[in-house]
Amino acid sequence: MTDRIRDFLRVRRDLGQDEGPVMVLDLDVVRDNYTAFARSLPDTRVFYAVKANPAPEVLRLLAEMGSCFDTASVAEMEMVLAAGATADRISFGNTIKKERCIGRALKLGIRLFAVDCQAEVEKIARAAVATDVPTGEIRVFCRILCDGAGADWPLSRKFGCVPEMAADVLEHAHRQGLEAYGISFHVGSQQGNTEAWDGALGSAAAIFRECAERGIGLSMVNLGGGFPTKYLKAVPGVESYGEAIFRGLTKHFGNQIPETIIEPGRGMVGNAGLIEAEVVLVSKKSADADEVRWVYLDIGKFGGLAETMDEAIRYPIRTARDGDATEPCVIAGPTCDSVDVLYERQLYPLPVSLSIGDKVLIEGAGAYTTTYAAVAFNGFPPLQQIVI
Amino acid sequence: MTDRIRDFLRVRRDLGQDEGPVMVLDLDVVRDNYTAFARSLPDTRVFYAVKANPAPEVLRLLAEMGSCFDTASVAEMEMVLAAGATADRISFGNTIKKERCIGRALKLGIRLFAVDCQAEVEKIARAAVATDVPTGEIRVFCRILCDGAGADWPLSRKFGCVPEMAADVLEHAHRQGLEAYGISFHVGSQQGNTEAWDGALGSAAAIFRECAERGIGLSMVNLGGGFPTKYLKAVPGVESYGEAIFRGLTKHFGNQIPETIIEPGRGMVGNAGLIEAEVVLVSKKSADADEVRWVYLDIGKFGGLAETMDEAIRYPIRTARDGDATEPCVIAGPTCDSVDVLYERQLYPLPVSLSIGDKVLIEGAGAYTTTYAAVAFNGFPPLQQIVI
Known part of the structure; x- marks a missing residue:
């Protein structure tokens, strides 16, 4: 209040x-939250999860502040574009997409896509041909399953494949001419445990190594959302999450820390x-x-x-x-x-x-x-x- | 199909x-369903549960066929009136009503209200005074709890009071000058057991006797909804429900069978x-x-x-x-x-x-x-x- x-x-x-x-939503709080994320994870790009609250005022503010945007549908992309962000700041983060929606996204200029299986990779490759977009311009990241322990709204197995399958999915993208860009995961919504990212970062690093052995250089880890907002229980501050994630990255990636993305929704506007x-x-x-x-x-x-x-x-x-x-x-x-x-x-x-x-x-x-x-x-x- | x-x-x-x-909704099926209810329960008035599907075409058809309407809000009443039904064919079936919404309903001519506690009775009495509607014109029925065994979408304890409390609620209405009209209950949505009405009819009959001893003559039993539609499992026909309910009425009310109401929603349009x-x-x-x-x-x-x-x-x-x-x-x-x-x-x-x-x-x-x-x-x- x-x-x-x-x-x-x-x-x-x-x-x-x-x-x-x-x-009633107070934009000053959103501004403070964005600043806290940007400060606590200085080398990470923030993709606001639009589904959490797509109010035009929120999108405009975040677009002005330099945020990127994680979208679930073409309608959300159009709202983000209308709010003033450019297409290179938008990801199509839904792993479940109609091929014609991928085509529309490509026409809007979106070049960053989530997948979790080979069939979804093939849709993107076909949509690229249909819309005359060079496949090499399109970046694909593969979502892996994560157990979600410690989250108040733990995720089901709906999104992602087992880590062992990810290298095959990314290799499939590579063979289709798409850029195999990286890995994503989600530790569960309203995640109270700052260490929850550690296990998934270990899996991501293993996939980076596996892909490297196949001659495919991945460059990005999408750390997902899960950053909590305060309901009845106290929650750790964003800084604690930033520190724990940085420790996890260093532990698993050594001195070759990849590009990173976060996708806060609840943590940005809750x-x-x-x-x-x-x-x-x-x-x-x-x-x-x-x-x-x-x-x-x-x-x-x-x-x-x-x-x-x-x-x-x-x-x-x-x-x-x-x-x-x-x-x-x-x-x-x-x-x-x-x-x-x-x-x-x-x-x-x-x-x-x-x-x-x-x-x-x-x-x-x-x-x-x-x-x-x-x-x-x-x-x-x-x-x-x-x-x- | x-x-x-x-x-x-x-x-x-x-x-x-x-x-x-x-x-896609086929009005011919709704017509057949209404006819089946009217034939299977010939002495019962049908109050269609508008919340199941408030499409104007459905409301118009049912209004033409002579149906009455169970509404949950003022907006639903307005839709029913716009479809051509008169206010005397509408009940305010929600036991949770703002006092100003009761006032609006009274102004629209609605005179039939569900309650399950004394506070709700008092709201109606106050709203009657505020809108200059004689309390004696207003009929109130009290909803009682029912266990819902045999239903696919069993109801919680959200609506209704224990049967032992109903006579007090109705006597309270009577003392406020309202007409203590009857009892309602709901055996659970998608109810597969045609005998499910029996126990609640026994409770209703006991409340009729208790009120009669207090000098209050109840006249109506609202049998609620619960009539199933066919999903994967076969369900009994409406006739079987009509017969079972008639047997239950005879068993518990003898030769003094009350007026009855049913409130099919799913069974009418599913x-x-x-x-x-x-x-x-x-x-x-x-x-x-x-x-x-x-x-x-x-x-x-x-x-x-x-x-x-x-x-x-x-x-x-x-x-x-x-x-x-x-x-x-x-x-x-x-x-x-x-x-x-x-x-x-x-x-x-x-x-x-x-x-x-x-x-x-x-x-x-x-x-x-x-x-x-x-x-x-x-x-x-x-x-x-x-x-x-």
């Missing part, structure tokens, strides 16, 4: 315009955004005095808080009654969907005095909220975002 | 307009819709011959298939290669989100010959798909719907 957000919400309320949940929501109902399911209270908000899983799925992300929630006695509650959303419950397995302590109509402030809500919102489930509009 | 949908998709493809996933999607990638995570294939589609959890959450709903998937040898696969969506995996714990058999660029047809996709789609996650547009 920054002073600027506090002031904005006060004015909004005074004007009587505080109907419905809203996410703590810049705050959701103001309203208590719609407080009730109990029985007259039993020990019965747990249910607190229903006007935002839930389908309105922007999708990351409460499996109670993975536990947002800090502030109220004007903080300081009063608390009791553990179930917290649920406003829709007629029974899975629209935010916290139930692990109850959430809220003030006993919390009442219908009270506002609550949900912190750390700048990433993975607005774009996750359902288009109109139950007739409720998607989460509104205001960038200040 | 109806002939009309097949023809439509063929023309769309011939015109080269088959880019991106689409849900089998009317089909999604055509595309295979974006088929790959393996390692070179091991036994490694499972991953099939990535251009639609996933955030593009409309939210009900694959926890692999709850298992959609039938047809391909042009059906008949070829199959192998179990993981199926995943197109976004850069690792949880965007549809079926992994229980692998899904698909033809070994299935290839990148092939179309797949996802059946039973008429309910709870379009409105669940994220607004623009990863830059992907929400699921397009075409009603024919």
